[in-house]
Amino acid sequence: MTGTAARADDVWKVYGTEEARVVALRGVSADFARGKFTAIMGPSGSGKSTLMHCLAGLDTVTRGSVHIGGTEVTGLSDKALTRLRRDRVGFIFQQFNLLPTLTAAENIRLPLDIAGKKPDPQWWDTVIGTVGLGDRLDHRPSQLSGGQQQRVACARALMSRPDVIFADEPTGNLDSKAGAEILSFLRSSVMEHGQTIVMVTHDPVAASYTDRVVFLADGSIVSELENPTPETVLEAMKAGEVLV
C-alpha cells in the first residue's frame, strides 16, 4: 500500500494566553505513510502527545492543518470528528482504557457495536489469533494481567481496520516481556496486514520495532531516523541532545 495515512502541515498549537501561554507545537509538518510503523520520540514536554492528539482529532490545532487519509480534520464539525475517530482511527493508551464491566470480547467489539457494525468473522479470528486471547475472551479486565489487557486494547484498535492507530506509550505500564509481545504484534499487524501505526515512546528498544523515528524537541521536528535499532536511536538522541 502507498500514500499517506495521516499528515500534519505547519501545525502550531498554543495553549493558554499571556503568562500562561505555552507554544507546544511550532510549525510541525510530517507525513505518516500508509502501512508503516512510526515512532514519535523526544524529551518530556517536547510536544509528542500534543502532536498525536492533534493528528487524531482529539485536540484542535491553532494554525496549520491535519489530514487523516484524504480527509482534512481541521474544521470538521464535532459530529463529523466523532464519526471520523470512531470509524477511521484506533487508539491504544498506556493505561489500557478498557471498560471494567465488559468482558474482553465485549471490549473488543465495543467500537463496532457503537457504530452499528458487526465484526468480519474471518478478521475477528485473525486478530484474536494474532494477539493470543482465544481462551481469555470471557474474562473481565480485572481478571487479566496488564499484558493481556493491553492485548485486548490492541485487538480493539485493530478490529475496525482503521486508517491509522495512534499508540501513546503502549508499553509504558508493562514489563519488558509483555512489552515485547505487544510491540511484536503491532509490528506484525503492520508487516502482514498493512496497518499504519504512529506510536509515542520514550524507549529506544520500543522505537526499534518501527520503520521510522521522528524526533521532537521544544515543539519542532529536529531529526528523523529510518530503520532504527536501539543503538542508532540512542545515538540520534545523544546527537540531538534530546535525551529523554
Ligand SMILES: Nc1ncnc2c1ncn2[C@@H]1O[C@H](COP(=O)(O)OP(=O)(O)OP(=O)(O)O)[C@@H](O)[C@H]1O
Ligand atoms: N492542556 C494543556 N494546557 C496547557 N499546556 C499544555 C496542555 N497540554 C500540554 N501542555 C504543554 O505543552 C507542552 C507539550 O506537552 P506534551 O504533553 O505534548 O509533551 P510530551 O512530549 O508528550 O511530554 P511527556 O513525554 O512528558 O508526556 C508542555 O510544555 C505542556 O506543559
